[in-house]
Amino acid sequence: MKNKNQLQNNIFSYIFKLSNTLQVYLDKTLVEDDLTSKQLFLMIVIDSFGTANPTFKEAADRAGNSYQNIKQIALKLEKKDYVKIIRDPKDRRAKRLILTDKARAYWKNRDLSDIEEMNILFKRFDQQELEQFFNYMERLFNGIIKLSTKMEG
Template identity: 35%
Template sequence: MDRRLREDGLTTQQAALGSTHQNVAQIVAALVRKDLLEILPDPADKRRKLLAATSTGAAYWQRRDESDFAAVADWFGDLSPRELETFCALANKVLKRLDEHSE
């Protein structure tokens, strides 16, 4: 599968996610710059990073109502559980790379 997708410059993970590694990195970086997310080390696995809402991010979500939450859930509605796992795996790779650059 990767071989066929590679002709278009995609991997299976990128195709499943519908986004490239670089796009995910840019989204994470933008949310960090806006003080909505922070990147934390994973105490269980030093190779991984975790995303956590900042107090600003938490306050933002506390001001949301049910229709807002439904809209966000809808953004991910077309992803299967496996695709969501792929998304998380790709986000973790991005975080690892960001961490390497910050050292």
Template identity: 35%
Template sequence: MSIDRDKLLEGLDDERALFGLFFAFGNRLQAAGDTFYEEITCKQFFLLICLSVFQGTPPMINELADVMGSSHQNVKQLVNKLEKAGFVTTFYDKEDRRKVRVAATEKIGILSDRYREQEEKFMTGLYDGVTKEEVKLTYKVMTKIEKNLMRIGRRDK
């Protein structure tokens, strides 16, 4: 028996429905992502994507945590698992030995090559029926909501 979620949510205001959708979306995305790669989890893949956006000096774990919207401790655990699997390496900063930096290894390129076609199919399927304008608008709205969340998180500390 399948539940008609739209019918369940009738009468709920859009803000609350969207709030719940964020959680459901995250769960579905992680579940789909965890079946995608044999070698790594969806969260580990997300860390690798975040790592790839840093140009020049490899980031510190806390910088990765900030980009990922996660705690230092959770990112450290992901980094440790990825390092054991050979996808990243960690090293102490040359100027400040208290800082631990994270760098990608060549193994990431092999992973990317192996799954490139599958990734393209996934992205095409994910955005099926969604226009470029809708993607742009969604991105714009989501970044505003994320900034609000970051502000709320700082205020609550």
């Protein structure tokens, strides 16, 4: 049986491996749509705000990314007509991100196939295991935030 340090190292390594494998898979499947996994994720983040169109900073915070990275991805999405970037009417310095009709149509067409893929991905987990897994991921994420805050402060 592995000791705690070995398990922590293996989990840490697996997180990177999962992230890289998922990004490669998504980039391959999205190539026909002329999108990348990072662009897809930004659209998911923007959509998560509902009708409150996020600023670059708000989207960056929710995505766990930098303002500059979000801006760069958003500009590419704007060129592809998936995102519209507008000035905030109350704060002219802030820019807001809005999903276009093209983006909404794209998601509507993807919904069923995405659900099928998620079901395949998680079919080995029952409801209780999914809830535990989510709780573990959330705790790990909060630990990362704590480390990040400690580093900044």
